[in-house]
Each structure stands twice: as C-alpha cells, then as structure tokens.
Amino acid sequence: MNKIPNRQAICDVLMEKAKEDKDIVVLCSDSRGSASLTPFAQEFPEQFVEVGIAEQDLVSISAGLAKCGKKPFAASPACFLSTRSYEQAKIDCAYSDTNVTLIGISGGVSYGALGMSHHSAQDIAAMAAIPNMRVYLPSDRFQTAKLTEALLEDKKPAYIRVGRNPVEDIYNETAGAFVMDKATVLAEGTDVLLVACGEMVRPALDAVALLAEKGISAGLLDMYCVKPLDKESLIRAAEKVKAVVTVEEHAPYGGLGAMVSQAVGSSCPRRVLNMALPDAPVISGTSREVFDYYGLNGEGIAAKAEEGLKLA
Template sequence: MSHITNRQAICDTLMEAANHDRSIVVTCSDSRGSASLAPFAQAYPEQFIELGIAEQNLVSVSAGLASCGKKVFAASPASFLSTRSYEQVKVDVAYSGTNVTLIGISGGISYGALGMTHHSLQDIAAMACLPDMRVYLPSDRFQTACLIQELLKDEKPAYVRVSRSVTEDVYGEAMDFTLNRAGVLAEGKDAVIITCGELVPYGVKAQKELKKQGYEVGLLDMYCLKPIDEDAVRQAARQADVVITVEEHSLFGGLGSMVAQIVAADSQTKVINIALPDGHLISGNNHEIFHHYGLDDEGMVAAIKKARSEG
C-alpha cells in the first residue's frame, strides 16, 4: 500500500505547477495541516492565503481572487465547506462561473469517530445541483494528480472530495486518464459495480473475489460524478444483469440516484444502491463504518451474490 494520501497528491501536484505558474493560489480555513498543504504554504508563501476558521470568507475571497485572474484552490473540511459556505459556493463560484476548485478534505465519514457533525454525506447532491459545478471523487493518488493537472488547464468551477486516510493504489504513474470519463476496470455480464472515491479499492478486491467464485463482474470507477459518464453507465448496464452502486454518501441524491436515472431511461436492468442510511450512524474509523453498512469488499460480494440468487 502507498503511504501517499490523495491530499498529499494534491499538494505535490500544485507545488510542481506553482514552480512555473505564479497565478496559482491556495487558500485554507485553518486547515493547511489537515489538507497536507503546509509544504505549499512554506514553499510559496506569496501564493498561499490563510483565512482562519471562516469557510464563507474562504469561498468569497477565493472567488474574488479568481475574478482577478488567479487559479484558486480552496481547501477546507468537506463537512463544513459543503454546508456552512453553501450560499457563497452557489453565488460567488457556481452562478458567477469563477475559476475556483473547492477541495473538500476528509470527506464522507473520514472523521468517523467525531460523529455526524463532521460527516459530509450530502455534499455530492448539494454540489451537483448547482449550475456548472463539476463534482469529482478521485480514487487514488495517481488519479488525483491527473485530475488536478486537468483542472489547472481550464477556468471552470469544480468540487473535489478526498478522504483523510491512505487509499490503496488502483492505478499507476502511466494511467490512462481522460477528464469526465469513467475508469473501466473490468467488464462482466453477471453484475457491474459502480463506485467512486476511496471505495474503489474495495471494489477491486470484490471484483477479484467474485471472479474466483465464478462470477463475471464489471467495475466502473465513476470518479466524475458531474458530469457523469452516461455512456459508460449505459454500456455497463446493457451488458450486466444487475448494477450495484456503492457510495460514501446519503442514499439520496448521490451516485446511486444518478445511475438509476440513467439506467431507468435506457434499460430494464435492476439497480441496487449501497449507501449510508438515513439517520444516526455508528461511530468508528472509516473501515469499521464501511464494514458495518456493507460498503467494503465483503459487503459488495454479499450484495451481488444475493442479487444473483434472487434472479
């Protein structure tokens, strides 16, 4: 397993780019340590702005900088960035079309032991419904680096959610990356798993285990939640008997809802959504919570075997 988190991959990528691009600016809300951006702040102090614990100001200042020609990356815990500053994200970034990439760190249940005040289980739905706001959940350090490199090339708003923990490598340095195209990691007729973010490595394990047991299972890394790769979803659903979506998000308005809409308009393939339930969740680390609610590889294997047995 790699010891490089997706957060660190973002910092490394931005530092390399900032070495020759002075228009790159990073802003933080007292989160440079949590975001692994302290090295950037130390190396490029004139391109780093600390706003303190003031997420609304973070977003508005970032939008103002972008309107002056800066390429701004604003980092803050996803649980607060997607709620406390939502009005500013809506008006100053999305409606205004400013060149701000919002980095939601420690997304989902990364702060599991701190309870639901620190969870971000609504952020995909909230951000995706804003006009022209793109939403990304990269799976590993290589995909994260490729994504940031691509976002540095355009001037559109984006929301990138990354986890707090180290994620197992899914890809390699020579990975084939295309912006807004899902990663097709496997194809299969019995079922297809569609997942994103730090759950993708679990999907890889589940697909391999099911293959050992004689199941032909596809796997899509849907890191691009908006715009979602509709062609990849339709093609996978046409090939498979059942679609299983797995997400570190609420049951409502996330990956499962998006996939179900696409599949329902195109085929009769059954869609099963594995997500975090409505209501209070157990406390614990991310692996414990994933296992309890069936979001890990064991849960995916069990869900597919059950769906196949029920026909």
C-alpha cells in the same frame, strides 16, 4: 502499502506547477495541516491565503481571485465546505462561472470518532444539485494527481472530495490512461456491473475478485466523475449485464446511486441496488470500522451483487 493520502497528492501537484505558474493560489480555512498544504504555504507564501475558520469568506475570496485571473484552490473540511459556504459555492462560484476549485478534505466518514458533525455524507447531493458545479471523487493518489493537473488547465468551477487517510493504490503514474470526465473501466463483466467512486472503488475491486471465484463475471466502473456523470460508459457497460450495484461513501439519497439509477432506468432498464451509508447518524469509528459495519467492503459488495442477480 501506500502511505500517501490523496490530499497530499493534490499538494504535490500544486507545488510542482506553482514553480512556473504564479497565478496558482491556495486558500485554507485554518486547515493547512489537515489538507497537507503546509509545505505549499511554506514554499510559496505569496501564493497562499489563510482566512481562518471562515468557510464563507474562503469561497468568496477565491471567487474574487479567480475574477482577477488567478487559479484558486480552496481547501476546507468537506463537512463544512459543503454546508456553511453553500450559498457562496452556488452564487460566487457556479452562478458566476468562476475558475475556483473547492477541495473538500477529510470527506465521508474520515473524521471517524468526531461523529456526525464532522461527517460529510450529503456533499455529493448538495454540490451536484448546483448548476454549473462539477463533482469529483478520485479513488487513489495517482488519479487525484491527474485530476488536479486537468483542473489547472480549465476555467470552470469544481468540487473535489478526498478522504483523510491513505488508500491502497489502484493505478500507476498513468492513472489508467486518465481522461477528464470519463469513467475508468477497471473490469469487464457479463453478469453484474459495479459502479463506485472515491474510497469505495478499492473494495469494489476486491469484490470483483471474490465474485470471480464464484463464477460470477462482474464489471467495474470507477465513476470518479460523479458530475458530469459519464452516461455513455455507464450505459455501454450496463447493457452487457443483468444487474447494477452502486457503491458510495454517502447518504442513500441524491448521490451516485440516484444518478446511476436515473441514467440506467431511462436508457437500458436494469435492476439497480445502491450501497451507501444509512439515512441516520453513522456510528463512530475509523473509516475501516465504519465501512465494515455497514458492509461497504469487498465481502459486502460481493454479497449485494449476488442479491442483485437473484432479483434481476
């Protein structure tokens, strides 16, 4: 079982690249431990900025560094980064087109028992609504590493959301022949299509196997690139099936499900069912306990896929 969380994969890539690239700068809001970035701060103190619990300053300082030619990666809990510093993300990063990568750590319900104040169930919708802001939810450590490497090579603003805990490996070192802004096809299907992002990709993959046992052919897209949404791959896969099921660790409004429904509805109408967290305060518990409670697991996703086929 993998013991390396996605946040550590980001740190590992940044540390390796920072040996040669002195323009890489990491910033934290009193969150270096939570972000697994303490080793970077220790190894490259001249390329690390601690702003304290001041998320707005974190984003604005990052934007200023980007305008000076630096490559800033700013890490803070997703629940705070996507709300407290929303205006700075909109104006200083997106509107000003600065080369800032915002890293929302402990995303979704990762903080568990700390409850709704520390859950980030709105960040996909919020960040995706900002013009010129890209939104990524990598599904495992290998994909996270490839995404981080790719973001080091471009100069556009982006928001990455990663969870707190290790997730089971989906890929290997090649990350499924990773291509920037292209969804990864994890399974081809002719009955139902599953579209998932972030930590929901693993249970969706489990659902594919459970459905196969019942003679149901399920396709699966790892839509880590929530924005820009890979509509080409989505429509190509949706055209082959009778129903589509989206799965996300997010509120039911404005996230992956809404984007997929809009794209499928306008290009190849199919029944689309969205699996997400409820439009209500989420129960407290570990990520696994919360997922199981709301049916965001292999069994729950498979059951929703069967429901979608009956409605198609």
